[in-house]
Amino acid sequence: xxxxxxxxxxxxxxxxxHPTVAEFAPSEEKGTLVPQLEDYSKRFVCVPVGWWxxxxxRQRVVTAIRAFAEANDLLNPAPEEE
Numbered sequence: 794x795x796x797x798x799x800x801x802x803x804x805x806x807x808x809x810x811h812p813t814v815a816e817f818a819p820s821e822e823k824g825t826l827v828p829q830l831e832d833y834s835k836r837f838v839c840v841p842v843g844w845w846x847x848x849x850x851r852q853r854v855v856t857a858i859r860a861f862a863e864a865n866d867l868l869n870p871a872p873e874e875e
Contacts, residue, residue: 794840797857804839 794801807830809818819825840854862868 794838794854794857794861797853799841799854799857801838801840803837807834 808814809827819827819830840858841850846854859868
C-alpha cells in the first residue's frame with residue numbers, strides 16, 4: 794500500500810497484548826490459546842475510510858488490494874483442512 798501512496802496500518806493492538814491485562818493473555822499453560830485470532834491478527838490491515846475518500850481514491854485502494862492479492866495468490870485460497 795505504501796508503494797501506491799495509500800496509508801494503511803494496524804489501528805489497534807489486541808486487548809490481550811496490553812501489559813495491564815498480561816495475566817489474562819492466552820497461553821498454552823492455561824489452555825487458552827487462540828490460534829484463529831493469532832492468524833487473523835497477522836493478516837488484517839486497515840485502509841482509509843471516511844467522507845474524505847473520493848470515488849477515485851476508493852478505486853485506487855481497491856486496485857492496489859486486488860494487485861496485492863493476485864501477486865500473493867490470495868484470491869483463490871486453498872480450502873481449509875478439516
